[in-house]
Amino acid sequence: MPQLILTAAGLAFGSAALLDNAELQLDPGERVALIGRNGCGKSSLLRVLAGLGALDDGEVWRAPGLSVAYVAQEPPFDPDASVFEAVVAGMGDISALLAEYHAVSHALGDAGGSDASAAAQHEALLVRLHELQQALEARDAWAFEAQAERVIQRFSLNPEARVGSLSGGQKKRLALAQALAISPEVLLLDEPTNHLDIAAIEWLEELLIGSSASLLFITHDRRFLDRVATRIVELDRGRLASFPGSFTEYQQRKERMLADEAVHSAKFDKFLAQEEVWIRKGVEARRTRNEGRVLRLEHLRRERAARRERVGRVSMALDSGEQSGKLVAELEGVSKRFGEGEKALTVVRNFSCRIQRGDKIGLIGPNGAGKTTLLRLILGELAPDGGSVRLGSKLQVAYFDQFRTQLDEDATLADVISPGSDYVDLGGEKKHVISYLGDFLFPAQRARSPVRSLSGGERNRLLLARLFARPANVLVLDEPTNDLDIETLELLEQRLQDYAGTLFLVSHDRTFLDNVVTQTIAAEGDGVWREYVGGYQDWADWQAQQRVEQEAQRRADAAANSAAARQTPAAGKTTAAAPATPRSKLSYKEARELEALPARIAELEAEQKAIAARLEDPSLYAGSAQDAQQAQTMSSRLAEIDDELLELLERWETLEARA
Known part of the structure; x- marks a missing residue:
């Protein structure tokens, strides 16, 4: 059953229609990316779906009882509120009770002093805490508090921090935490990656991919689009067009569609021009009395006038001015x-x-x-x-x-x-x-x-x-x-x-x-x-390579320590040891293999180091196509060496255990 349906939607600001008979459906489990040019109406559409705006025409249908959470591009927060208060603010009428209960609990923890006024203040706080507990129990609100605390911890936020003291990235995390605290069935996100660093964006990708909520989001981050979206919806000249699949697949289909549109428009304009030439002949048109052709021309004129052209592309040029020193x-x-x-x-x-x-x-x-x-x-x-x-x-x-x-x-x-x-x-x-x-x-x-x-x-x-x-x-x-x-x-x-x-x-x-x-x-x-x-990807690949090498080194160290421990007699060990469990001895071939392993591992590590040093040389990437092919070959060889080293280290550990 669909969760959201937009039917025959119309919305205009000024002379241009942002939505012109637009249609959209969101089904459970979908992750839909809404894309389009700046100013085309994406954020306005998201607000309409969130119930924060109204259409000029058409309607929005929501499944009965559907819970929807909306995160704006620049979420509004009270700068004096705490993080906890901001998170529970989206929980309806119980939010004020939860926020006050949280504040009174911390005030009790901070209360001190032994004089009469301090004791009276402490007693008043206890009474108010008891009243709040009863009110929250009556509304079965403890589950909401636990959910709020979980998402605050999940987003690595300090519940006592003031919102005004947070950075842009922390405020974006706070907005996402506020939305997820109500466990929404549909999550609407407007530019969720703004102000987040790369690690936070990758973390958010994993969070959204693993979430059970349906997702409709706006972003211009192409890698984020490719990883998260299961469907692309484009808002173009007031209409919504759906493209199942990834953003890369959308780009390929859209390129073909634009080419077909350009051909169709060119043919239409050529035919219209020919008809305009005919009507201007005047005498011939009246003599032939071709009224059908005249009516068709009027229809063509109306169709051409109604056609909305794509918004033009930005035209920018960079002037590097006077050349700097080398x-x-x-x-x-x-x-x-x-x-x-x-x-x-x-x-x-x-x-x-x-x-x-x-x-x-x-x-x-x-x-x-x-x-x-x-x-x-x-x-x-x-x-x-x-x-x-x-x-x-x-x-x-x-x-x-x-x-x-x-x-x-x-x-x-x-x-x-x-x-x-x-x-x-x-x-x-x-x-x-x-x-x-x-x-x-x-x-x-x-x-x-x-x-x-x-x-x-x-x-x-x-x-x-x-x-x-x-x-x-x-x-x-x-x-x-x-x-x-x-x-x-x-x-x-x-x-x-x-x-x-x-x-x-x-x-x-x-x-x-x-x-x-x-x-x-x-x-x-x-x-x-x-x-x-x-x-970025080169840096990420290098980091992954380092982790592989560190793991290989860890295994080698563990194997060496294990061998050393077996060769060193334990302190206080008596000569009359209990009979050991019999184990198979190494064959002659296996003994020779064990002797050769350290030299082979050292040889591979030296080759690995030499290739890594060559790949770090910037001149390798500034040369010919042959150099680029050489770099690719060396990268492949580096991966092969990693696999071979891991196999040899595991074999060494196995043979050492039997030696």
Whole structure:
């Protein structure tokens, strides 16, 4: 039985219809991704399904008794509330009772003193606690409290922390915890990956895949889409189109559909043009008295007028300006800490690297690891506590701020792009600011609108437009992908790939990192940062390889310790030992095999080390196609060595036990 059905839905803001006779059905167990261009109405649709908005036409049907939880893109919370109070706030009329019971319990624990007023306060708290217990028991609310405590623990949150003190990522976790605390049958999520770091996104993927709730979510994270979604629903020009399967499968089908649509539209327009030529002949049309043809032309005109074209693509160009020196920055043993004494926090510890013109660097690490601090050290904006930083010459740095603090809420779009002027200078050529804003899909009538009227995706586009309106040979992009639709993301990828300057990219979009960066600087914990060749997946593969090697080493150490323990007589052991259980001796062939195993293992480990060192060499990836094939062959050989080493170590342990 379906859980949600949207029928003949119509919704419009202004002249454009966000929903135009749209249809949707959500069945139990489905994980549906809702995608579409910025501003097409995805968030409005989600609010309608959550019961927080109304349709102009059509209806929303919900299964009787259906529990629905909705997580907004920027969830509203009382900054003075505790995490526990915020989580139980979604539990209906018992939320206030649970929040007060939680507060009174902690007040009793903190109450102290032996004077009369303290004793009276303690007695009053006990009375109120008893009243609350009775009220909660009458509503069978203890299960709700236990559920709230479980999800708070599951999301690694402090129940006593104030919401106002939480980071963006922690607030997103809090919103998800609030939604899951009521054990919903349907979960509606609007951009759930925003403000989460990569580890948290991967954790959320596993959580949603393992959840029994049906899921309808909006996201532009392509890897998240591929892992979580079982069906893609696209909102395009007011209509909803369903594509069963993964996001990759959707892309292939959508490409074919757009090509077919373009061919059909071209044929239609050609035929309409021919009919317009015929009607303009006038005399022939009247002489033939072909009234049917005239009526058909009128119908064609109406059909063409009603046709909604796809929203155009952003047109962006990057100007790298004057070329910087070959060296951009060189760090030697750089360290940075904050605080003093026992509370001192080391954010960067003994880090060295050399960054050259044209490098595209991705920074990976959990929220709070110090990515922004490391960037400021590299660019000379922050003095290190230890080590040295040498900067190159002729650096022109431009920043993209994920918190959009560079945008004045009261300024108009035109003033943000070109304050005090009607023109933008692009590579020596002047372009009118309204035309330039049009390249970023802002209509002319919105050029004088204030920044506060923009959505999240529109603000990101405006910030990109501002950034690219000025030449820069060093780009620093801090989470540029938040709220951008997939088509704009892919275009931005192409422009950054072609960019001739140096790029520093902080992003939690794994696909974006893989498609753009040439090397990665990753946080390893405790202030340690290391540089790796390639993007996120290359770093993840290297981490997996290290875990395999560590496991192999652990097994080898365990086998060696076991052998040493058997060869050392136990302390206090008498010569008259009890008869041992007879065991089979090694054959001559097995004895020779055991003798040869250490040498073979050492040989493989040496080969493994040599291949790993060669794969770390950046020159291997900057050469010809033959070099790329060689790198692939070496990676395959590295995997074979791992398997062979594990087999040899297990064989060694078996033979040693019988020796």
